[in-house]
Amino acid sequence: MTWYKSGTVSVVQNSNAVVGTGTAFIANSRVGDAFRGPDGGWYEVTNIASDTALSIAPNYIGATNATGAYALAPMQGYVKDSADALRALVNQFGGVLAVLGETPTQAGVRSALNLTNTDGLPEGPTNKYMTAAGVRGTTLTGLDLTVKTPVVATDTVLAAFGKLQASKADASSLSTIIDTALISGLIPSRPSPTSLTFSTGTAYIPGLGRRITVTADITLSGLALASNTWYYAYLYESSGVPAVELVATVPTAPYMGSARTKTGDTSRRFIGAFRSAPSGGVLGFTMGNDGMINYRDNLIAAPYRVLSNGAATAPTIVVTSAIAPINVTKSVRLNMNNNGAPVANLAPGNFNVTMVGADPGGKVSCDTTLDDSGNLWYFNSGTGGSLSIDITGYGMDR
Structure with missing residues (x-):
């Protein structure tokens, strides 16, 4: 090497x-x-x-x-480690490999085990081999369709079939429950500071009691937003046509899973949260395949920099609400830049326990969770700390 x-x-x-x-x-x-x-x-x-x-x-x-x-x-320890691992593998499985024969094909292994046909398998007094025609011709005598308990390992095939059939109605109910939280597609993008686009997709609208499907991208253009404000996008139906509105009204708590509606209006399904810049335009972002919103501006300046030269040695709050929509997310993506002498740490709440650490002079990028109030916590392992934290993205429960 x-x-x-x-x-x-x-x-x-x-x-x-x-x-x-x-x-x-x-x-x-x-x-x-x-x-x-x-x-x-x-x-x-x-x-x-x-x-x-x-x-x-x-x-x-x-x-x-x-x-x-x-x-x-x-x-050179790498070679020794590999040799030791191979020796342990041979000691543990060498006998098994010998039984499987020396021909590395499916037919070769079957031949070594005498499994080319059922002659290599002993037949018991009650468990008989059956042809495909014999299996298909077996009647389900004694099938019970009244028991809805879960299938267990000790059930016969006949008992398992009965339980599954009896639970079919319950499964249909579960499917309905899952459907009420459905959202697919509707991926946001920002063509310009004054426009937002949502891709095709579908979502369940509780106030309508059904899904609505977006078959063509929806673009909100000519946006004139208040500066430094969180805005929330809601999907709704306008005269039978899917539409999106962008307002400052905060969504409700989730009604199912992470699905939310507009406060006071269940006919509008929450599909995204976006921050306006000091100039009023939407802050630049892209949405990744992992569902995270990733900022794409100067991420080492306000409002992305939520901590500058942090020197605290005890767990200390870092407020994130200026750049993370804390009422619809519990996760953020960030960069830690430790210019101090001690190790800098992210902590879970006000506990003096390290979740993520950055060595002196080190830089760390990670995704982490916020506390119940939507804040981060940090502390330095000693005096002389100088930690900067930049929020580079956030998750979005929708």
Whole structure:
């Protein structure tokens, strides 16, 4: 395996932090690798935080270098680990493989086990082999269609058929329940700051008691929005034609699963939440296949930056409501940029427990959940902290 040398690294004397430029550490290194620093010295890789950040031991002893050449070398332990794993596999399954024969085909295995026909299987006094015609001709004498309890492993096939048939009506009811929360498609996009487009799709409207289907994209254009305001899109039917309205009225709590309607109007189904910019236009975004709204503007400035130079050493609230619709989501996508001396951490609520940590000089991107009030919490492991958090996207319960 060749040594990895792409890009350059920044190292500081007496620090264990290595910051890469043009590097891809995650795919090309692992803990235990050897790191040859710009000083020509060798160090052990002890942690890989991201493609551009790793930790070494001992601390770097050479002179500080902002754009130094380096190398990451795999250790011979990889070969030993592989050999040990293969030996354990052979010890555990070698006998089984021998029974399966030496011909690596389905026919070869069947031949080794004498299963080319039913002659290789012993037949019991009650369990007889049957032809396909014999199975099809067996009557369902004794079928009971009154029992609706779940099928269990000890049931006969006949008893299981009866339970399934008896539960059919209940399954139809369940299908109706699932349908009331249905939403498919209706993916939002932002062609311009003053327009929003929703793709084709379908959604159940509780006030109508049925689905409505959008067969052509719906675009809201010429939007004139109040600045720095959350707006909510609702699908409804106007004179028999699907339509979308964009208003500041907050949705209700979910009526089924995560499905919501407009407050005070069940004829309008919630399909998206969007933030206006200081200028009044819709903030730039795209919606990913994972259902997350991803911002695409300058994400290291307001309103995306929800924490700047955070130095707290106890769990501290970070308010996200300016850039995450906290009444319709419990998840956000963010970047952590730790310019401080201690490790910076995201915490679950006001607990001094790490959910996500960023080493000094490290950058971490992740998805995380908000607390019940729609906030994040953070703390530094010591004094001298300087953590910035930028919200880059959010989930959307609809």
